[in-house]
Amino acid sequence: MACRISELVIDCADAERLAVFWSEVLGYVELGREDDGSIEIGPPGAGFGGPQPTLILSPSGDPRTGKLRLHIDVSPTDRDQDAELERLFALGARTVDVGQTGAESWHVLADPEGNEFCLLRARIQTL
Template identity: 35%
Template sequence: MIGKLSAVVLDCPDPTALAGFYAELVGGTVKVEDESWVELHREGGQQISFQLAPALRAPRWPDPEHPQQFHLDVAVERAELDAAQDRVIALGATLLEGDNDGERNWRVFADPAGHPFCLCAC
């Protein structure tokens, strides 16, 4: 092993707003360094950082001309999946792809800056 993963960094046009979205989604404490760098600190040392990118070319699902670049999977109890979907949409997420009427155990969303993430039933 060469090193230890310290953070996942998302480029976005509004770091403070996107950090707030993910704080509601997965918990944690938002720390604003300045307008170009915001961190979300989570229990256990997990960190998501948000970096200002005013000209971000958001990914589109599924479109190879605008690839997803990466995505996060967020585990949710199966019985809570519908409620979790309602909450992330209320926070500004967009449903990109459903679970095919329960045939799959995940649903694909875009965060307010366009990054894809999945709510996965566990």
């Protein structure tokens, strides 16, 4: 038997702000809130345990230092990469430099709190 990723936890300063951002990016909805201020978002109609992992935005006062050792890659589902890039910018993403050469087929971006993620070129089907 094997494991699969069921949820990803992102420590953040403003869970509300990131929940809104990532819900818009991924087409997710809010699934629940915890007393500690954590917000879980996930695919509508599926939630935890579904075919896609949920995200938990967990408030933390710890400062982030350096480049993240793990990041999220996203792929467009209903438009090309350029159109999706413009949509992500409109949601609050920004371009970041982590040492890329400029020849990559992906774009390195950051969410409103500076967490890096990549927009890949390949369009994928939604589940």
